[in-house]
Amino acid sequence: MISCNLNTYLIIAVFMLCLGLYGMMQHRSMIGMLISIELILNGAGLNFMAFNRFLAPDPVVGQIFTLFIMGLAAAEAAIAVSLIFAVYRKYQTSDPEQISDLRG
Amino acid sequence: MAYGTLTEIFFYLFIIMIVFGALVAVSSPILMKAVMGLAMAMFGTAGLYLYLNSPFLALMQILIYVGAVCIMIVFGIMVGYTPKQLAAYAIGPKNTILALVTSLLTLGVLQLGLSRTQWVQAQGAGGGDCSLAALGEALMTRYGLAFELISVVLMIAMVGAVAITWNGKRRGLK
Numbered sequence: 001m002i003s004c005n006l007n008t009y010l011i012i013a014v015f016m017l018c019l020g021l022y023g024m025m026q027h028r029s030m031i032g033m034l035i036s037i038e039l040i041l042n043g044a045g046l047n048f049m050a051f052n053r054f055l056a057p058d059p060v061v062g063q064i065f066t067l068f069i070m071g072l073a074a075a076e077a078a079i080a081v082s083l084i085f086a087v088y089r090k091y092q093t094s095d096p097e098q099i100s101d102l103r104g
Numbered sequence: 105m106a107y108g109t110l111t112e113i114f115f116y117l118f119i120i121m122i123v124f125g126a127l128v129a130v131s132s133p134i135l136m137k138a139v140m141g142l143a144m145a146m147f148g149t150a151g152l153y154l155y156l157n158s159p160f161l162a163l164m165q166i167l168i169y170v171g172a173v174c175i176m177i178v179f180g181i182m183v184g185y186t187p188k189q190l191a192a193y194a195i196g197p198k199n200t201i202l203a204l205v206t207s208l209l210t211l212g213v214l215q216l217g218l219s220r221t222q223w224v225q226a227q228g229a230g231g232g233d234c235s236l237a238a239l240g241e242a243l244m245t246r247y248g249l250a251f252e253l254i255s256v257v258l259m260i261a262m263v264g265a266v267a268i269t270w271n272g273k274r275r276g277l278k
């Protein structure tokens with residue numbers, strides 16, 4: 001029964017974290033980087049839930065923490081999309097490598 | 105078929121969804137496909153939450169991540185990019201070797217730590233009341249501050265998102 005094993009969930013979470021890191025570095029657009037960040041946050045939430053289910057006595061704490069992460073991820077996505085719009089309006093590009101000057 | 109076997113089969117299905125979705129999300133040069141991969145990975149994670157005794161969180165995962173965040177990213181792609189730019193991004197990835205080395209190194213280090221650690225259960229682990237009623241009660245009593253805090257953060261984020269995207273020319277801003 002691998003669904004009753006803590007390590008299964010941890011390995012999946014590590015996998016999501018590493019794929020998110022990979023995606024964040026190799027994507028050519030800021031939206032692609034945002035997608036990778038969401039993947040990393042998702043892995044973190046899964047980690048909290050797994051530890052809470054198998055090791056902690058109170059099952060409520062991990063759920064609240066994961067809900068917290070979800071809310072923060074939603075807020076972060078809203079801010080990031082609006083920032084991408086603002087940057088796009090100012091520089092007419094969304095390639096992160098071309099946006100390199102400060103106080104433009 | 106036995107109930108236990110069926111749940112195991114679904115567990116493997118959810119894992120395959122996560123792996124495949126995450127791979128598509130990070131490797132597809134077409135942004136719309138990447139968002140679809142992200143949604144698929146989120147859906148698989150929602151399935152895993154069911155196995156972790158939390159159907160409420162599984163539904164929230166679908167509602168918030170698949171329903172809200174992915175739709176917002178889709179809006180970002182459709183509104184913010186011209187078709188020409190979308191075609192330009194589809195050329196290919198950059199920094200592939202660097203990204204590969206970094207992520208594989210992280211994976212190796214974390215796996216090493218994972219395989220060498222002997223997790224110790226706290227007393228009374230795995231028990232307790234994980235119903236929705238207990239969750240709501242804890243949110244209203246013991247974790248009321250966290251609840252209020254996340255509400256304030258979400259509201260400020262909404263206002264900030266509107267303020268950043270606001271054109272502002274009519275008010276004399278740059």
